[in-house]
Amino acid sequence: MKRLHLHVVVESLPDAIRFYSGLLDTSPCCGGGNYANWRVDQPPLNLAASLADRPAGIAHFGLEVENPAELTTIDRVLHRHARTPGNIPWEVSVRKQPIREETRS
């Protein structure tokens, strides 16, 4: 099962944890001092919120796959495009292990 991945930058992590835990009806699975992560099956979502030295908003989208073989096709697509639509970077990763991040804009 693939999950959509969203990484958002927020100004207050406690506010973000309260909001997204309510919205997704679950607590973060993991996190740290400036980061929290929710993994949800219904809908399939890997949501990350972090503090960062940049304005709040979407940082990137991603697809989280279970099988490394699935990366090949997606990677090929991302490599072919010099620019992602909407100027939002896409990341592809195998579950729990980031592979690389697209930073095109």
Place this chain on the structure above:
Amino acid sequence: MKRMHVHVAVEDLPLSIGFYTALFDAEPAVVKADYAKWMLDDPSVNFAISTRGREPGLDHLGIQVESKTELHEVYARLRRAGGTVVEQGETSCCYAKSEKSWIDDPAGISWETFHTTGESISYGDGSGEREARVADAKACCTPQASDAPATASSCCK
């Protein structure tokens, strides 16, 4: 079953359709002159793009449900999440008839929770949507793209 929903404002619809068709390995379920939508099963996502945004970028996120029962369950989540929930009710937007509510998240991103009941032959005026999303003056049917820059963050999982 709940689906994630993403709506991205793009400049070049054909180019964007090509990109997402390849990325998702699936053809769009809906293609209009100003809009396209993929209804993916793996991951379960309703991914929409349109040229109606003022600038490219994320317009809004959402959770789509399949029944009124689920909708009310998600509405209860919104109340637990905090913030201002605006129940828009029944509306026609993005070539679909839906019942929906809106809330802004701590990143300033609008989330809609909605139950689609049918198709619409027009993009729709999103009656009430402008008011529903007044917090940041976005509107689905005249979307204003997120002002978030497209820089990547450090990785994190």
